[in-house]
Amino acid sequence: MFKIAFIAPDKQLFLQGKKIIRELGLQDKVSLHLARLKRGIRLAKTLEQQGVEVIVCRGGTARVIIESRIRIPVVEIPITGQDLAQVFHEAKRITGLTRPKVAMMAFDNMVYDIEILSTILGIDLTIYHLEKTEDIPAKIEEAATTDVDLIVGGIKTILLAAQKGLRTHLIRSGDFSVRTAFLEAQKILLARKFEKEQAQKFKALAEYSLEGIISIDAKKIVTVFNPAAEKLLKRPSQAIIGQFITDVVPNLDFNVCFLQKQHVIGQTHRLGNLWITLNIAPIIVDDTVTGAIITFQDITHIQELEAKIRNEVLARRFVAKYYLTDIIGASPQIIESKRIAREIAQVEATVLISGASGTGKELFAQSIHNESPRKNGPFVAVNCAALPANLLESELFGYVEGAFTGAIKKGKPGLFEMAHRGTIFLDEISEMDKFAQSRLLRVLQERQVMRLGDNKYIPVDVRIIAATNKNLLELIQDNQFRQDLYYRLKVLTLKLPPLRTRAGDIIRLACHFLHSFNNRHHKHLSLTADAYEYLDGHDWPGNVRELMYFIERLVIIAKEETITAKTIQKYWEDQDYISPAGITDLAPEKHQILSSLAQTNSNITKAAQLLQIDRTTLYRKLRKYKIEVQKTY
Structure with missing residues (x-):
C-alpha cells in the first residue's frame, strides 16, 4: 500500500517526478497522479480515505488542497530562486528584450522574495496575486489591457492566457526541488509512524x-x-x-x-x-x-485491590503449612482438642492456646488459621521470647524513617500490618514486656496500629492467636502480666494435653516419625515391640518435640537396623530419664525406689547411686510417685 502520493498538475512535472522517484528507489512507496486544482482536491480526499499519509504537490494545486482542510500533511515542491531565475532568463529569450515586461499569476506560496530577484535580473515584473482559482481569468483580462510582453504562471494560467493570444511561459521546478520534496515526505512519513505508534500505545493504555x-x-x-x-x-x-x-x-x-x-x-x-x-x-x-x-x-476498589495484593504478596512469605489432619493421634484427649480447634476456627474471636513446651501450640494455631475464613490470608508467627524487648515492639508495630538509630531509611511495616486480612500468632506471649503488652492491648481494642516515630494510626484486620507454656494467672499475681490483657486474650481457650497423658499416641507418633526420618535420611530402621513399649513408658517432659528429635537422632546414629529397648538405652543421651535396670513398668520402678531408700536409711545421695541416677532425677521421681522421704538415724 502506497503511503506517499504525488499529485502533478501538469504532464511535464508528472514525468519529472516519475524519474526522480525511480532515482530515489521509492517506487513501492509513492503513487503518481495527474490532477490539478479542484480535481486535485477530490483526488486528495480519496487518497486520504485509502490510507495515504503524505501528499507531494506544487503551486496552486498544493495551495487549494491545503485549504480544503485535508487531515494529512501536504509537502509543497518549492519554487526556488534558481527556478525563478530560469523563468526570467527564458522571458528575455522568448521576447528578445533586455528588460521585458512580465506578468506573473501566482498564489502566495509561489512568490517569496521574487521582486528582489526580478530587479537584479532586469525584469519589469508585475505580480497578480491569486486568492482562489476562480481569480485566474479576471487577472489575465487585467494583464491583457496592459502592454505586457509575457505571462508566466501555472498550467491553468498558461492555458487561459494562450487562448487570449498572449505569449506565455510555464513556471517549472528543478530536479533539486522535486527531490527535496520527496525526501521531506519520507521524513514526515517516519514521524507520522512514530506518532501513530505513540497514539496506539496511548489507545491501548486507555482501553485496557x-x-x-x-x-x-x-x-x-x-x-x-x-x-x-x-x-x-x-x-x-x-x-x-x-x-x-x-x-x-x-x-x-x-x-x-x-x-x-x-x-x-x-x-x-x-x-x-x-x-x-x-x-x-x-x-x-x-x-x-x-x-x-x-x-x-x-476508592472501594482500591481498598479491595490493596487487600488482595497484601494477601497474595505477603502470604507468599507467611504461609500456614499445617492442617488439623496433619496432627497425629487417636487418644480421646487429642481428638477433643482437635474438635475444639475446629469450632474455634469458624469464628473471629481471639484465641489463647496453653500447653507445655512441645505439645504443638503452633501446629494448632496454623490449623485453626487454615480451617478459618482467613485461610487465604497471611499467617504471621512471632516468638515473643526470641526477640529482645527493645526490638519486639518495632517488629510488631513497625517504624517510620528516623524512628531510631539503625532504622531502615524508608521505614518498615510491622508484623501486624503484614498479617492484614490474616492471622498473627504470638507464641510465648508471657515473655512480652509490660510496655509491649499495653500496646498489644490497644491493638486488640482499636484494631489499629501506630508505627514507632509516627503520629497516625493504620487500621488492621487481623485475628490474634496467642500461646503460652506458663501459667498467666501466676504471672498476673507476680505483676509480670497485665490482667486486662489476659482477659482480652482468653476469649477462646484451647489447652493442649501433655504427651504422657495421651494414651497410645506415643507409639503412633514414634511410628510416624520413624517412617518419616527413614525416608529423609535413606535408612531402614525398625523398632521391636519392646522398643515401642519402652518409649511408651517414658514420661516425655519435652512432649512431641522431644519424641520427634529423639527418633531422628536414633535414625541417624544407630548402626543397628532393628532397634530394641536395650538399643534405645544405649543411644539415649539423657541418662537422667532412663528407667533403672531397663525397667519399663512404672510400678516396679516405684518399688525399686522404695527399696533403695530403705537400704540407705533414706539417704538421697546413696539411694541415687544405688539406682544409678542422679539426685535431681530421684527427687523428680519421688514427686512423681508421691513418695515422702523420712530419714532414720
Whole structure:
C-alpha cells in the first residue's frame, strides 16, 4: 500500500517526478497522479480515505488542497530562486528584450522574495496575486489591457492566457526541488509512524487500563473517555465525548492545572454514591497548556485491590503449612482438642492456646488459621521470647524513617500490618514486656496500629492467636502480666494435653516419625515391640518435640537396623530419664525406689547411686510417685 502520493498538475512535472522517484528507489512507496486544482482536491480526499499519509504537490494545486482542510500533511515542491531565475532568463529569450515586461499569476506560496530577484535580473515584473482559482481569468483580462510582453504562471494560467493570444511561459521546478520534496515526505512519513505508534500505545493504555481515563482539550471538552471510565461512571463514551468536563464530573477545580500548570494528585471526589480518587495532569506544549488528562479510580476498589495484593504478596512469605489432619493421634484427649480447634476456627474471636513446651501450640494455631475464613490470608508467627524487648515492639508495630538509630531509611511495616486480612500468632506471649503488652492491648481494642516515630494510626484486620507454656494467672499475681490483657486474650481457650497423658499416641507418633526420618535420611530402621513399649513408658517432659528429635537422632546414629529397648538405652543421651535396670513398668520402678531408700536409711545421695541416677532425677521421681522421704538415724 502506497503511503506517499504525488499529485502533478501538469504532464511535464508528472514525468519529472516519475524519474526522480525511480532515482530515489521509492517506487513501492509513492503513487503518481495527474490532477490539478479542484480535481486535485477530490483526488486528495480519496487518497486520504485509502490510507495515504503524505501528499507531494506544487503551486496552486498544493495551495487549494491545503485549504480544503485535508487531515494529512501536504509537502509543497518549492519554487526556488534558481527556478525563478530560469523563468526570467527564458522571458528575455522568448521576447528578445533586455528588460521585458512580465506578468506573473501566482498564489502566495509561489512568490517569496521574487521582486528582489526580478530587479537584479532586469525584469519589469508585475505580480497578480491569486486568492482562489476562480481569480485566474479576471487577472489575465487585467494583464491583457496592459502592454505586457509575457505571462508566466501555472498550467491553468498558461492555458487561459494562450487562448487570449498572449505569449506565455510555464513556471517549472528543478530536479533539486522535486527531490527535496520527496525526501521531506519520507521524513514526515517516519514521524507520522512514530506518532501513530505513540497514539496506539496511548489507545491501548486507555482501553485496557483499570483506571478511568478522561482527556480534555484547552476548552475543557472531553476528547477521550475510556472503557474503565464508562464502567465507573455508567455512561457511554459516545454520549460524553464532545461534552464539557464540568457536565461529566461537576465541581472539579482546574485552576491548579490550567493556570498554575501543576498536577493534582489524590483528590477525593464524590459522584452520587460513588467516591473516587483522581489525578489531574496538564498537557503542556511549548509552555502552553493544551489540555489535561484525568485518571480516577473507585476508592472501594482500591481498598479491595490493596487487600488482595497484601494477601497474595505477603502470604507468599507467611504461609500456614499445617492442617488439623496433619496432627497425629487417636487418644480421646487429642481428638477433643482437635474438635475444639475446629469450632474455634469458624469464628473471629481471639484465641489463647496453653500447653507445655512441645505439645504443638503452633501446629494448632496454623490449623485453626487454615480451617478459618482467613485461610487465604497471611499467617504471621512471632516468638515473643526470641526477640529482645527493645526490638519486639518495632517488629510488631513497625517504624517510620528516623524512628531510631539503625532504622531502615524508608521505614518498615510491622508484623501486624503484614498479617492484614490474616492471622498473627504470638507464641510465648508471657515473655512480652509490660510496655509491649499495653500496646498489644490497644491493638486488640482499636484494631489499629501506630508505627514507632509516627503520629497516625493504620487500621488492621487481623485475628490474634496467642500461646503460652506458663501459667498467666501466676504471672498476673507476680505483676509480670497485665490482667486486662489476659482477659482480652482468653476469649477462646484451647489447652493442649501433655504427651504422657495421651494414651497410645506415643507409639503412633514414634511410628510416624520413624517412617518419616527413614525416608529423609535413606535408612531402614525398625523398632521391636519392646522398643515401642519402652518409649511408651517414658514420661516425655519435652512432649512431641522431644519424641520427634529423639527418633531422628536414633535414625541417624544407630548402626543397628532393628532397634530394641536395650538399643534405645544405649543411644539415649539423657541418662537422667532412663528407667533403672531397663525397667519399663512404672510400678516396679516405684518399688525399686522404695527399696533403695530403705537400704540407705533414706539417704538421697546413696539411694541415687544405688539406682544409678542422679539426685535431681530421684527427687523428680519421688514427686512423681508421691513418695515422702523420712530419714532414720
